[in-house]
Amino acid sequence: MVGFFFFFFFxxxxxxxxxxxxxxxxxxxxxxxxxxxxxxxxxxxxATCSEIILKQExxxxxxxxxxxxxxKFGEGIEDLQTCRVLIRQYIPTGLFVDPYxxxxxxxxxxxxxxxxxxxxxxxxxxYLSKESEVLIYARQDPQCTDCFQAFLPVHYRYxxxxxxxxxxxxxxxxxxxxxxxxxxxxxxxxxxxxEMTAPCALNSQDICQWxxxxxxxxxxxxxxxxxxxLTIHTSLVCSVTLLVTVLCSALxxxxxxxxxxxxx
Numbered sequence: 001m002v003g004f005f006f007f008f009f010f011x012x013x014x015x016x017x018x019x020x021x022x023x024x025x026x027x028x029x030x031x032x033x034x035x036x037x038x039x040x041x042x043x044x045x046x047a048t049c050s051e052i053i054l055k056q057e058x059x060x061x062x063x064x065x066x067x068x069x070x071x072k073f074g075e076g077i078e079d080l081q082t083c084r085v086l087i088r089q090y091i092p093t094g095l096f097v098d099p100y101x102x103x104x105x106x107x108x109x110x111x112x113x114x115x116x117x118x119x120x121x122x123x124x125x126x127y128l129s130k131e132s133e134v135l136i137y138a139r140q141d142p143q144c145t146d147c148f149q150a151f152l153p154v155h156y157r158y159x160x161x162x163x164x165x166x167x168x169x170x171x172x173x174x175x176x177x178x179x180x181x182x183x184x185x186x187x188x189x190x191x192x193x194x195e196m197t198a199p200c201a202l203n204s205q206d207i208c209q210w211x212x213x214x215x216x217x218x219x220x221x222x223x224x225x226x227x228x229x230l231t232i233h234t235s236l237v238c239s240v241t242l243l244v245t246v247l248c249s250a251l252x253x254x255x256x257x258x259x260x261x262x263x264x
Contacts, residue, residue: 049190050074052215056174056222063156065224071138071148071177071215083185085138085148086178086198086210093129094170094226095154096122102153111151112137112202125158137202161229172222178210191215 052073059066069087073080091097099115099122106112117132134152141147159168178196181188192211200208229237 052177052191052213053218054174054177054215055218056172057219058154058172058222058224065154065156067152067154067172067222069136069138069150069152069175070141071150072144073146073148080140080146080148082183083179083181084200084208085150086180087136087138087150088176088178089134089136089152090173090175091132091134091154092170092172093131094126094157094159094168094224095172096120096129096157097132097134097152097154098122105153106202112139113150113152114202122155125160127160129157135198156224156226159226159228161231161234163231166227166230168226168228170224170226172224174217174219174221177213177215179213180208180210188213 050073052071055070055072057068059068067089069089071085071087097113097115099120102111102113102115106114113134113136115132116135117130120132121129136150136152138148138150141149156170162168178198179188180200188211191214193214194212196210196212197207198210200206
């Protein structure tokens with residue numbers, strides 16, 4: 001009887017002493033489970049988000065360039081066929097986009113770009129022009145299932161002559177990336193910064209609510225180098241221009257009076 005009492009007392013004491021340890025372990029497990037559920041409820045969408053990568057580059061040389069914009073989505077969107085991508089590109093004062101050229105390219109189905117800015121003067125020099133805005137409806141890249149691309153021809157404006165530098169810089173900032181999908185995707189919840197209204201398509205009268213998306217840019221911006229004249233050459237250029245103009249006018253008059261037939 002005494003042995004049984006000591007046996008019971010020993011096991012009861014051991015269980016009583018080990019209870020705080022067991023409770024601490026269970027408490028830790030409960031906290032870990034709560035944190036996991038919180039992460040899955042609030043951060044799960046963020047974990048499934050993949051980056052949107054935008055690459056902007058300028059093609060060709062000279063005063064007439066092509067601006068090419070590529071957008072690559074990750075695996076957060078299962079079916080991009082239900083989504084549309086719109087590029088809002090701001091054109092700096094040193095460049096211009098010819099609206100008549102855009103109309104011709106739209107007819108040839110080369111690009112889907114339209115000027116937003118009104119009272120636009122393509123003949124104005126850099127120092128008399130204003131920043132303009134262009135909307136480009138991007139198309140899916142046939143060589144990349146989760147990529148879009150947009151094409152825009154741009155041209156240099158005339159710049160004011162400089163005193164010392166023979167070159168100046170034009171900085172083309174990264175555009176706004178707008179996206180509209182017929183169904184909800186996690187990437188829209190992850191990277192949407194704001195919303196704006198715009199036509200659903202180039203020739204559509206319907207208005208859609210576009211999501212302004214946050215993205216990762218390959219380049220911070222695009223910098224173009226433009227040759228400019230020097231002010232010390234002003235007198236020389238004016239003199240040569242006047243001389244050539246007078247000489248050509250004289251040759252035209254001589255040809256008219258020599259080979260022309262006049263009747264009174």
